[in-house]
Amino acid sequence: MPSTWCQNYYHAVFSxxxxxxxxxxxxxxxxxxxxxxIVNDLGCQPVAINGMTxxxxxxxxxxxxxxxxxxxxxxxxxSSKWLNETFSSIRPFHWQxxxxxxxxxxxxxxxxxxxxxxxxxxxxxxxxxxEFKKLLELHGLSV
Numbered sequence: 555m556p557s558t559w560c561q562n563y564y565h566a567v568f569s570x571x572x573x574x575x576x577x578x579x580x581x582x583x584x585x586x587x588x589x590x591x592i593v594n595d596l597g598c599q600p601v602a603i604n605g606m607t608x609x610x611x612x613x614x615x616x617x618x619x620x621x622x623x624x625x626x627x628x629x630x631x632x633s634s635k636w637l638n639e640t641f642s643s644i645r646p647f648h649w650q651x652x653x654x655x656x657x658x659x660x661x662x663x664x665x666x667x668x669x670x671x672x673x674x675x676x677x678x679x680x681x682x683x684x685e686f687k688k689l690l691e692l693h694g695l696s697v
Contacts, residue, residue, distance in 0.1 A: 558618050561660050563601070565670070566612045566626055567689065568653035573682060575607035576644045584640070585610075585633065592632050596625060601663060602670040606677050611670040613658065622655050654686060656693050 570576050577585060582605070590600040593614050601613040616625055630649045637647040658666050669676070677685070690696065 560618045562616050562618060563658040563660065563663055563666075564612075564614050564616055564622055564625070565656045565658050565666050566614070566622075566629075566653050567609060567655075567686065568626070568630060569609035569650045569682065570607075571648040571650045573608040573650065576647060577605065577607045577610070581637070581641055581644070585637070588636055589629060589633055592629050593625075596620060596628055598625065602667040604670045604673045606673060606682065609682050611673060613663070613666050613670055626653050626655070654689060656689065 586603045589603050589610070589612065593600040593612070596617070598614050598616040598620065601615055603610065603612050605611050612629070614625065616622075630653070634647055634649055638645050641647070680688075
């Protein structure tokens with residue numbers, strides 16, 4: 555059989571450099587569609603994008619021939635360049651090095667999507683460090 559059949563879902567989390575709260579509501583309203591455009595340009599499908607002033611969550615259905623690191627290199631690099639060119643008030647803008655990345659089974663996509671969409675409410679009770687450590691623990695990773 556010459557075709558490849560797969561469903562790949564990936565939940566990525568990355569923050570601004572030094573977790574600076576640079577993503578204002580105005581920036582966020584333009585950043586999330588821009589991130590979705592990058593994902594689409596890579597031949598992938600954005601499922602959910604949301605975050606806070608200092609970090610972003612992406613849930614992406616991605617191609618079988620695209621590595622996680624290559625996808626995130628494009629997303630972070632291209633969005634950083636765009637943010638610097640578009641919003642002079644936050645120059646120089648950088649994403650923090652690295653990211654958290656978690657594969658997601660198809661059966662859990664609705665749950666992860668709802669989690670990402672509920673970021674604003676979720677972070678009324680939990681800061682980013684606590685959230686990220688809990689995500690790592692949930693996926694069997696240690697800090």
